[in-house]
Amino acid sequence: MSVYKVGENLTLNLDERKLFKGSTEVSLPELSYRLLVCLVERAPSVVSHNIILDYVWQGKIVSEDTVKKRVSRLREVLAVEKEQDPIIAERGLGYRLNLSVKLVEHTVSQLEEQQNSPKLVSPQFHFSIRHRVMLSGLVIFGMIALGVFKQTESSKIQQPVQANISLSPPDESNELDVSRFMGLQDSSKIDSAISELENSIKHASNKVAIFSILSELYLTKHKLYGANQDDLIQAYQFALKAVNASNSQPWPYVALGNVQIEQGKYKNAIESASKAISLSPKWVNAHAVKSSALNHCGDISGAWQAIKIAHKLQPENPLVQKIRAQVLLNKNMFSWSERHLASLVASSPNNAFYLLTQAEFFLATKQYEKAEKTLIELLTLKPSFIEAHLLMASALELQGKIDKSLVHLDRVAYSQSKYAHLALLLANLVDGKVRKTKGEASEEVKSSNQFIASLTALNNKDPALFLQLAEKAVQNGFSKEYLLDSNFIYTSLEQQVHNDKQLKDFQAIKTNLFNIKQARQVKRVPIL
Known part of the structure; x- marks a missing residue:
């Protein structure tokens, strides 16, 4: 025992x-x-x-x-x-x-004997003692019962030693258990959770946790249900409230970092994640957010180092596995990425974010039909998931399904998503229509995203500038080969160039991107 x-x-x-x-x-x-x-x-x-x-x-x-x-x-x-x-x-x-x-080290009987348990006391040797204890207990019980309505809580603690006494205070009713709201993706459940949490703020003691989870819920709602800008603003405001309520806890900074990634403010997100790490070096989510932000802004080496730390701390953490799979894609380490994604989707087949990452894996590995099939499944579950529409547009046009692809690009272009401008530029390459987006990329994205700038040049009929900016994008960490493989881009470039050299230069840029990603692979030491 x-x-x-x-x-x-x-x-x-x-x-x-x-x-x-x-x-x-x-x-x-x-x-x-x-x-x-x-x-x-x-x-x-x-x-x-x-x-x-x-x-x-x-x-x-x-x-x-x-x-x-x-x-x-x-x-x-x-x-x-x-x-x-x-x-x-x-x-x-x-x-x-x-x-x-x-x-x-005690036997069961010895321990029970020390605790004065009557069940294991021998009746042959201790009958009279046991009898007296039982009678005494009955008398005392009767006295307590008679005075029970007059007793104060403090007098109850002075019951006989055989009584089961609670010396710990009960759980405070005003501390809301926010863990039950984690990971929600159903629209009605998200709205219900938001309502309950917002109504509890006034009386709850754990306001930091409530603000943080509210930020995450609004962010999930923004991503999965139409990229409404108001939801993103709410997510940002609640993250700031969490930080202001306690700047000594990591969770608020993790929540803020996630919102900043969605806003395209990747440098700010890295700073927020780093702050969370400084407060709690083993807080896995902080390392995961930092890795995601670095991955988005093209620092694949930094993203890999950050997710390595998180993976070492909690290798089975689903968030860690998802972001690790995304970073591995940008290192052309497809088998490792595929294992993570297969495990995640098997464990949660209806998780929208796992399916999205799996679809991008299929695009990166040129399995366009599988990507389309996965995205059909995803958009059946979440029809307003804007990022899924963007990937579906790529999956369709890479199979030559131009008209169907344009339907999805228009859906993105007319949304309030940060991807709206990218979708607009790609769609304009096909039909030259004048589209106005509701969503705007952040100034940081506009100034640092050479790929967006290169598409703008191509829209402006400047193939030389397009090639220059596309090469710069690749050198600065752009890793989405399936976008460079776009038929929209190649056809538009082919119509604009005056000689074959520029087409060959474009092919060289694509080859260079492949070589860069190959060089990022983790080198394995052979076992001798």
């Missing part, structure tokens, strides 16, 4: 999941019990925040405030002397138990 002696008068029985203070059983909420076991089994070492989150909350994402409050409640239960703190917080590292811990 696994029994620990904790401090001077605490006994933790793991097999029976019971804690005793002296001979009195102490009732613990389930989360407090898990936290105690986590600390006891690792004492006297410091237990990291990530281990505590995994062991106690078992994969659910909770705020730092929630962890602190759970530790505080357990402290109250374990406290013996006011001057001794039973749990020490090691800043930036985690928590450690500040009580002696000793594994006690």
Whole structure:
């Protein structure tokens, strides 16, 4: 039997999941019990925040405030002397138990005998004692029953030692469990969650967590349901509220970084993720956001280094696997990327973001029919997912389905998405129509995205400038080969050039992009 002696008068029985203070059983909420076991089994070492989150909350994402409050409640239960703190917080590292811990080897009967359990006391030797204890218990019970309506809460604690006494305060009703709102993708559930969370802000104690999850919900709504700019603004505002409510916690900066990526403010997103990492170096989501931002702005090497850290900390984390798959695509490491995506889609076949990444994998590996099939499935689930329409346009036009492709490009071009300008430029190459977008790329994207600039040059009938800017885009990290493979681009260029050299220069740019991506591959050391 696994029994620990904790401090001077605490006994933790793991097999029976019971804690005793002296001979009195102490009732613990389930989360407090898990936290105690986590600390006891690792004492006297410091237990990291990530281990505590995994062991106690078992994969659910909770705020730092929630962890602190759970530790505080357990402290109250374990406290013996006011001057001794039973749990020490090691800043930036985690928590450690500040009580002696000793594994006690006892038989079941001996342990029960120590706890005065009448079930295992021999009736042949202790009948008279047992009889008296039972009679005494009945008398005391009767006295308590008569005075129960007059007793105060403090008088109840002075019941006989056989009673099951709770020394831990109940969970505070004003702390909302936000973990149940994580990962929602259904429109009605997102709206319901937003309504509940916004109504709880006034009275809830964990406002930082509520602001952060609200930001993530509005961002998901923006991405999956039409790229409405108002939803993106709400996501940004709630992320700022979370940061302002507590600038010492990583989650608000992670939420802010995610919004900034969607806004196209990649440098700002990197700064936000770096701030989160400085506050909690082992916060996996912070490394994942940083990797995603670096990947978007073309720093594939930096993106790989960031996701390596996250993968080392939590290799089974779905977010880590998804972003790692995206970075691997830009390193032409297709088999590794495919394994991650196959695992993710198998575990969550209706997850819109996993299906989108899988579709882009098929585009990158020139499996256009599979990409189309995946995107049909995705757009059946989420018809207003604008980024999925952009990929569908590519999948269709690369198969020569120009008219169908234009339908999807128009859907993107007339949206408020950051991809609207790209879709407009591609569509204009085909039919020359004058389109006005509702969405605008950020100034950062406009100034740094040479690929967008190259398409603008091609729209303006300047093939030489197009080639110059396209080459610059490739040198600065542009990695989407399927866009350079576009029939729209090649046909338009072919109509504008005056000699074959420029067409050969364009082919050289595509070859250069392939070689750059090949050079990014992780070199494997042969096993001798």
